[in-house]
Amino acid sequence: xxxxxxxxxxxxxxxxxxxxxxxxxxxxxxxxxxxxxxxxxxxxxxxxxxxxxxxxxxxxxxxxxxxxxxxxxxxxxxxxxxxxxxxxxxxxxxxxxxxxxxxxxxxxxxxxxxxxxxxxxxxxxxxxxxxxxxxxxxxxxxxxxxxxxxxxxxxxxxxxxxxxxxxxxxxxxxxxxxxxxxxxxxxxxxxxxxxxxxxx
Numbered sequence: 001x002x003x004x005x006x007x008x009x010x011x012x013x014x015x016x017x018x019x020x021x022x023x024x025x026x027x028x029x030x031x032x033x034x035x036x037x038x039x040x041x042x043x044x045x046x047x048x049x050x051x052x053x054x055x056x057x058x059x060x061x062x063x064x065x066x067x068x069x070x071x072x073x074x075x076x077x078x079x080x081x082x083x084x085x086x087x088x089x090x091x092x093x094x095x096x097x098x099x100x101x102x103x104x105x106x107x108x109x110x111x112x113x114x115x116x117x118x119x120x121x122x123x124x125x126x127x128x129x130x131x132x133x134x135x136x137x138x139x140x141x142x143x144x145x146x147x148x149x150x151x152x153x154x155x156x157x158x159x160x161x162x163x164x165x166x167x168x169x170x171x172x173x174x175x176x177x178x179x180x181x182x183x184x185x186x187x188x189x190x191x192x193x194x195x196x197x198x199x200x
Contacts, residue, residue, distance in 0.1 A: 025133060025157040028181035029099040030107070032114040032124050034144065034151035040186045042074050043081040045143070057161065060168040061087055064175035065140065072179075073186030083151075084143040089159065089171075093134045096155070100127040104152075105183045133157035138174045142182075154178035 030036075044062060065085060066076065074083070101107075102124070114123055136159040142152040156174040161167040 025131070026155070026177045026181065027098060027131075028104060028152060028154040028178070029101055030104050030153075031144075031149060031151040032107075032112070032126075033147070033149065035113060036108045036151070036184050037111065039082040039142075039144075039184075040074060041077040041081045042069055042083040042085050042142075043076060043078055043145075045084050045086045057167055057171060060171045061089075061138070061175060064172040065179075068175065068179040068182075072182075072184060081145055084145050086141045086143060088139050089161070090133075090137045090139065092136065093132060094137055096131045096133050096137070098129045098131050098153075098155075100129050104181065108184055136160045138171065138178065140175070140178050152182060154181050 044065075065087065069076070069085075133155065134157055137155055137157045138159045139153065139155045141150050143149065144151045156178050159170060159174050161170050
């Protein structure tokens with residue numbers, strides 16, 4: 001009887017895990033004007049909500065983002081950072097406008113970019129897609145500090161944050177999943193040539 005209960009419990013946990021992972025959505029979209037190969041430094045935007053949250057949950061998100069930015073060769077700086085990092089946690093379901101775009105990694109690898117000099121017939125154009133993000137969403141936005149425009153959004157839905165240490169774990173995993181969509185290493189970083197100075 002104990003074996004049957006274990007099998008039923010294990011089977012139901014496996015089934016609920018499959019259902020949860022099927023409903024969760026982790027995606028990103030990007031600006032065609034982003035200068036992704038030129039960004040090397042970043043700073044967090046301070047503001048309202050979880051961004052200014054000095055609690056363990058807010059710090060868990062910032063720490064997870066710092067870790068991923070460091071792994072990818074980005075350095076924190078307060079003096080003229082290339083990127084500003086913003087994040088926000090939305091509770092419940094939300095409607096969100098994303099974009100149907102070519103693969104981000106290929107876009108960056110090809111060195112593609114658009115600016116005001118790009119002829120209109122050569123521009124990609126944005127194809128909006130309406131999304132329903134359910135059960136809580138963590139949104140991370142990277143903003144070009146020079147132009148003050150968002151260049152990349154990464155978002156994970158299905159982010160229900162329980163209280164206590166488990167909430168920190170959920171947020172750290174969500175950040176990791178979001179940054180798995182951002183495959184950009186700073187120029188020269190993989191060859192050990194990253195010259196951005198820390199703490200400027």
